[in-house]
Amino acid sequence: xxxxxxxxxxxxxGVLSRVAGLFSGxxxxxxxxxxxxxxxxxMSRMTIVTRGDEQILEQINKQLNxxxxxxxxxxxxxxxxxxxxxxxxxxxxEDENRAEVLRIVDxxxxxxxxxxxxxxxxxxxxNPVKVEAILDLLRPLGLKELVRTGAxxxxxxxxxxxx
Amino acid sequence: xxMNGARIMLECLKKEGVDTIFxxxxxxxxxxxxxxxxxxxxxxxxxxxxxxxTHAADGYARATGRVGVCLATSGxxxxxxxxxxATAYMDSxxxxxxxxxxxxPLIGNDAFQEVDIIGITRPCTKHSFLVRDVKDLxxxxxxxxYIARSGRPGPVLVDLPKDVQIAQTEFVYPETxxxxxxxxxxxxxxxxxxxxxxxxxxxxxxxxxxxGGAVLGxxxxxxxxxxxxxxxxxxxxxxxxxxxxxxxxxxxxMLGMHGAYCANMAMTNSDLIIAIGARFDDRVTGKxxxxxPHAKIIHVDVDPTSIKKNVRVDLPIVGDVKDVLTKMIxxxxxxxxxxxxxxxxxxxxxxxxxxxxxxxxxxxxxSSTIIKPQFVIQKLRELxxxxxxxxxxxxxxxMWTAQFFQFNKPRTLLTSGGLGTMGYGLxxxxxxxxxxxxxxxxxxxxxxxxxxxxxxxxxLVQNKLPVKIxxxxxxxxxxxxxxxxxxxxxxYSSTCMELPIDFVxxxxxxxxxxxxxxxxxxxxxxxxxxxxxxxPVIMEFKIAREEKVLPMVPAGAALNEMVLNx
Numbered sequence: 183x184x185x186x187x188x189x190x191x192x193x194x195x196g197v198l199s200r201v202a203g204l205f206s207g208x209x210x211x212x213x214x215x216x217x218x219x220x221x222x223x224x225m226s227r228m229t230i231v232t233r234g235d236e237q238i239l240e241q242i243n244k245q246l247n248x249x250x251x252x253x254x255x256x257x258x259x260x261x262x263x264x265x266x267x268x269x270x271x272x273x274x275x276e277d278e279n280r281a282e283v284l285r286i287v288d289x290x291x292x293x294x295x296x297x298x299x300x301x302x303x304x305x306x307x308x309n310p311v312k313v314e315a316i317l318d319l320l321r322p323l324g325l326k327e328l329v330r331t332g333a334x335x336x337x338x339x340x341x342x343x344x345x
Numbered sequence: 346x347x348m349n350g351a352r353i354m355l356e357c358l359k360k361e362g363v364d365t366i367f368x369x370x371x372x373x374x375x376x377x378x379x380x381x382x383x384x385x386x387x388x389x390x391x392x393x394x395x396x397x398x399t400h401a402a403d404g405y406a407r408a409t410g411r412v413g414v415c416l417a418t419s420g421x422x423x424x425x426x427x428x429x430x431a432t433a434y435m436d437s438x439x440x441x442x443x444x445x446x447x448x449x450p451l452i453g454n455d456a457f458q459e460v461d462i463i464g465i466t467r468p469c470t471k472h473s474f475l476v477r478d479v480k481d482l483x484x485x486x487x488x489x490x491y492i493a494r495s496g497r498p499g500p501v502l503v504d505l506p507k508d509v510q511i512a513q514t515e516f517v518y519p520e521t522x523x524x525x526x527x528x529x530x531x532x533x534x535x536x537x538x539x540x541x542x543x544x545x546x547x548x549x550x551x552x553x554x555x556x557g558g559a560v561l562g563x564x565x566x567x568x569x570x571x572x573x574x575x576x577x578x579x580x581x582x583x584x585x586x587x588x589x590x591x592x593x594x595x596x597x598x599m600l601g602m603h604g605a606y607c608a609n610m611a612m613t614n615s616d617l618i619i620a621i622g623a624r625f626d627d628r629v630t631g632k633x634x635x636x637x638p639h640a641k642i643i644h645v646d647v648d649p650t651s652i653k654k655n656v657r658v659d660l661p662i663v664g665d666v667k668d669v670l671t672k673m674i675x676x677x678x679x680x681x682x683x684x685x686x687x688x689x690x691x692x693x694x695x696x697x698x699x700x701x702x703x704x705x706x707x708x709x710x711x712s713s714t715i716i717k718p719q720f721v722i723q724k725l726r727e728l729x730x731x732x733x734x735x736x737x738x739x740x741x742x743x744m745w746t747a748q749f750f751q752f753n754k755p756r757t758l759l760t761s762g763g764l765g766t767m768g769y770g771l772x773x774x775x776x777x778x779x780x781x782x783x784x785x786x787x788x789x790x791x792x793x794x795x796x797x798x799x800x801x802x803x804x805l806v807q808n809k810l811p812v813k814i815x816x817x818x819x820x821x822x823x824x825x826x827x828x829x830x831x832x833x834x835x836x837y838s839s840t841c842m843e844l845p846i847d848f849v850x851x852x853x854x855x856x857x858x859x860x861x862x863x864x865x866x867x868x869x870x871x872x873x874x875x876x877x878x879x880x881p882v883i884m885e886f887k888i889a890r891e892e893k894v895l896p897m898v899p900a901g902a903a904l905n906e907m908v909l910n911x
Contacts, residue, residue, distance in 0.1 A: 192526055195475055196463060207468045237653065244650040250472040250492060253526040 184213065185239055186265060186335050188256040189228040189246055190343065193219060197251045201228060204249065210234065210242050214332030225253065229334045231310075256343060263335040269313045270295070271304040274324030283323060290316045301326060309333075350479040351376040351510040354443065357486035359386050360518045363414050365405060365779050366390070367398035371418020372458060373445030376510040390779055390808055393800035395422050397772035399429020400798070403438050404773030407759045408734055409780045410563060412439045412493050419445045420458030423504075424465065428766060430500045431469040435763025436584060437561055439498035441489050442470075448508040449477060463504055471499030479512040487522045496529025497648040498561055529647060533664030533672055541619070541643045541660055542676040546687045548617035548641075550694045551577045554600065554629075557584030557762065558622015558646060558666050565589070565755040567670035568621065574677055576688050578698055580608040582623055583743075584762040587752040597698065598707065601629040602898045603744040606705035607698055609904040614697065615640045622646060622666045625655040626763070635903035645669045705896070705909055707748050716865050718742060718817045718888045721872075722749040725787065725815065728872050733785040734759065734777045738770035738794030741823035744894040746789050768797025771814060775801055778810040785813070785876070792818040792842060802855040805881040813875055814883045816848060819890045827893050831908070852883040863887035 191197045198217060205212050213231040220227045232242060239259070246255045258265075275283045276299075283302050287294060290312065296303035306316050310333050317328070337343065348356065354377060358366065365388045370378045381389055392398040395417040402413030413433075417426050423444040433440045447456040463473045472492050474485045485503060493501040545551055559568050559581075565588045572579045572595055579589040580597040589596055600608035609631075612618065618640045623629070630636040633655065641659040644652045645666055652661045662669055677684055709719040722745050725735075735750060736759040737743040743760055752758050759777060761769040774788035795816050805812050826840040852859030858878050860871050868886065875884040896907040 195477070196467070196473075199464065200467060203467050241650065241654060248648070248650050250524070250527045 183235070184231060184233050186258040186263060186333060187230045187232060187242065187246070188258065188263075188335055188343075189230060190220070190253040190256075191226050191228060192251040192253065193224045193226045194251050197226070200249055200251060201230075201246070204245055205232070208241070208245060210238065214330070216332040216334055229332065231333050254343065256337070258335050258337070263337055265309045265333045265335045266307060267310045267313050267333045268305065268307045268331045269317070270329040271306060271317070271320060271325065272327040273302055273304060273320050274300065274326060275302045276300055279323050283320070286316060286319050292316060346516055347513050348516045349376070349380075349511055349513050350476075350482055350505065351380040353479065353482050353514070353516050354486065354505065354510070355380055355384055355387065356516055357483055357518060358414060361412065361486070361490045363412070364388060366414045366416055367392055367401040367405075367776065368416030369395050369398055369418065369422055371422045371445060373419040373447060373507045374416060374422075374510075376507065377416065377445070388779070390775075390804065392772065392775070392804050394798065395425035396429050396768070397775070397798045397801045397804070399426045399440075399442065400432065400766075400769050400772035401776035401779070402440050402442075403429060403433045404736055404759050404776030405780045406433075406438050406440055406776075407773070408756055408777035410756065412441055412490055413776065414441050414443070416443045417445070418458065419447055419462070420460045422458075423460055423462040427466060427469070430466055430502065432761050432764045432766040432769060433500040434469040434471065436557060436761065437498050438500065439493040440500040441493050442500055442502045444502060444504050445510075446475070446504045446506040449506045450508070452506065462502065466502050469500075470502050473502040473504065475504045476506065476509050479509050479514045482509065483516060483518050484522070487519045488524060491522045491524070492527065496527075496531070530649075530663050531647065531665040531668060533645065533662045533669035535672065537660065537662045538669060538672040539676055541662060542673055542680070544617060544641065544643060544660060545575065545577070545619065546680065546683050549690060550615045550697075551617040551619060551691075552597070552611045552615045553577050553579040553619045553621060554582075554612065554623055555579060555585040555588050555621045556582045556623025559585055559588035560755045562622060562647070562666040563755070564622070564667040564670050567667055567674065569593070571670055571674050571677070574674065575684065576691055576695070577619070578611055578695075580604070580611065582626070582629055582762070583747055583760060585623065586747060586758050587755045590753040591751045592753055599747050600904075601626075602631070602900075603748065603894050603896065604898075605707050605748075606896055606907060606909065607701035609898065609907060610701045611698055612637050612640075613903070613905040618642045620644045620646075621670070624651045627655075630655065631898045631902055631904040631906070709892075711865075712889065713865055716863060716868060716886050716888045718745050718819075718886070718892055719749050720865065721815070721817060721868055721886050721888070722746055722789070724868050724872055725789070726750050728869070728876065729787060730785045732757065733787055734774070734781065736760070736770045736774035736777060736786070736788040738788070738790040739765045739767045740791045740794060741819075741827065741892075741894050742789050742791045742817045744824075745817075748894075767794035769794070771795060771798050771801050771812070774812045774814075775805055775810055778805075778812050779808070782810075786811075787813045787815060789815045789817065791823060792816055792820060792846065793822045796846070799851070802852065802857050802881060802883075806856045810881065811879060812881050814881065816883060816885045817888050818848070818885050819888050819892070820845060821890060824894070826891070830891070830893070831897075832899070848883050848885040857881045857883060859883040859885070861885040861887070
């Protein structure tokens with residue numbers, strides 16, 4: 183089962199390798215990871231999409247908490263989070279395909295951010311399922327290059343992570 | 346006062362109460378050594394190899410309960426500490442390792458003797474720091490010691506570039522330290538403790554299963570008090586030996602792969618296991634599917650990751666074992682009638698255990714013509730001081746020591762339990778002897794492991810550390826040979842040492858005393874003679890070559906499927 187975990191970390195030297203090393207060293211999977219600074223000084227936030235049964239997830243949670251630089255671990259598995267991902271997609275667009283690409287972009291409320299006579303580059307944002315869906319439609323037209331940010335997640339409601 | 350980084354580092358050690366460090370000089374720590382010259386408050390001991398220095402700091406920490414400190418230069422000096430760090434990490438030993446590093450502008454340039462020691466040791470340290478500004482040094486040292494000794498202890502590495510050692514700043518040592526992302530939970534939840542005591546008093550076949558956490562958490566007295574109050578039998582892991590006196594009638598001795606029959610049977614038949622500072626290692630549980638099939642499990646540990654890692658747990662209690670055990674005693678005291686009733690109800694369980702003890706006690710067949718290693722261990726116990734510190738290496742002699750020495754006090758056994766590091770015993774004994782110059786410190790080794798750090802005899806002689814080195818010599822890598830005998834049709838692939846070593850001459854070469862015998866009748870005399878010597882001594886016993894460690898739970902078998910005689 184897939185799980186999304188947010189990890190608030192001290193923005194210290196080597197913190198990314200500590201988290202990544204924990205996953206590889208203990209045989210946990212990472213499907214995606216994204217990391218950037220937060221509004222709080224010296225604090226970064228990672229969103230990790232991982233998979234495993236309940237026992238593995240409990241270990242991942244505890245092991246992350248055990249790292250000295252980890253401030254808080256939030257598990258969004260119960261659907262309490264809103265998930266978004268961005269994809270930059272370079273797709274072949276020639277002749278009659280050009281109109282088809284535009285239609286798909288329109289349906290998904292995506293944007294064309296670069297254009298050449300032979301290609302479009304698209305920016306698509308949404309939850310990861312939506313990103314998968316637009317990719318499924320564009321793939322037959324010829325994907326030249328794909329960059330995804332991985333999911334980022336925030337909790338629903340008025341409360342921040344501190345409660 | 347303004348000082349350079351090297352001096353600040355030493356002042357920090359002084360503030361932390363460090364009296365001894367084990368270190369090896371080199372290019373990137375030469376500034377620290379210059380400051381050490383004439384620095385009277387800290388004793389510096391020069392081992393002959395950085396690995397040994399790290400094990401010595403580890404032995405010092407295990408014997409005293411304080412943080413052990415070692416120092417190495419960058420590059421090869423730093424990589425030589427890795428085995429010692431991993432050994433300490435696996436057994437949760439508080440240590441601070443200081444490594445020199447190339448100057449900050451050169452980091453990443455493949456400079457001479459540069460290595461990314463933070464990266465190399467990341468999986469085997471509790472935490473690590475690269476000091477990039479001398480202004481951060483004092484706070485980092487404070488944090489390093491705090492992290493090393495608090496919560497579940499462990500080794501912390503501080504990598505100190507040469508230019509930071511030279512740079513000057515005002516020295517102010519912080520009084521307190523606060524790390525927002527590190528707050529170990531030390532207090533056991535009172536409701537959980539109440540539930541645990543209720544579960545104990547409802548049980549009929551309880552066992553306390555005690556690990557190294559009880560030793561590290563200085564909880565031996567509380568553990569002993571609770572076990573005696575409730576008359577619950579106690580079995581310990583290798584790391585837990587000494588936390589509960591083995592001469593107590595409720596002691597089952599060690600459990601697991603080479604544990605006592607009664608201990609393994611008690612676990613298998615128990616209806617309640619109270620795990621205290623133990624982590625259900627595979628050498629303890631045997632086959633997980635058949636481990637303690639009838640038992641509920643209470644698990645007390647300061648490290649939440651240990652709980653439910655390998656086995657299901659019915660009642661977890663996260664907290665310092667000393668705190669939790671103290672609360673349990675108080676709770677039991679509130680329930681005097683229930684406790685009396687419970688103790689009466691244990692009669693048949695105690696009867697079962699007595700039966701198992703009688704049926705297959707830990708034993709061996711002695712001989713009048715050839716020295717049995719178990720006999721040497723028993724004689725060592727008989728002839729040594731009650732508070733003698735024993736450091737072992739890894740292998741057969743380690744298991745014989747665990748089975749036959751009888752440990753009654755905590756911190757008297759120093760052994761590499763988790764990592765199983767050959768070469769650990771001699772340098773660990775050296776560290777313990779440096780901490781306790783007046784106590785008897787004995788290292789029990791095999792002829793294989795002792796040769797992995799044999800060079801440290803020089804350090805013992807030079808520093809007047811009178812460690813007694815007992816070598817049980819079977820001219821084999823005995824434990825692997827035993828596996829080859831039992832599971833690989835006696836195909837002794839590369840386990841025979843072939844070349845016999847003259848350990849008496851070797852001792853002589855280092856300026857130590859050496860004795861050797863192959864006669865059972867001489868064992869007692871030689872031990873007495875060795876113990877009488879003022880300096881370090883090698884006592885070599887040429888033992889029965891193919892003696893096995895028994896009983897044995899074969900790897901992957903259930904705990905109650907022990908090989909008793911093979």
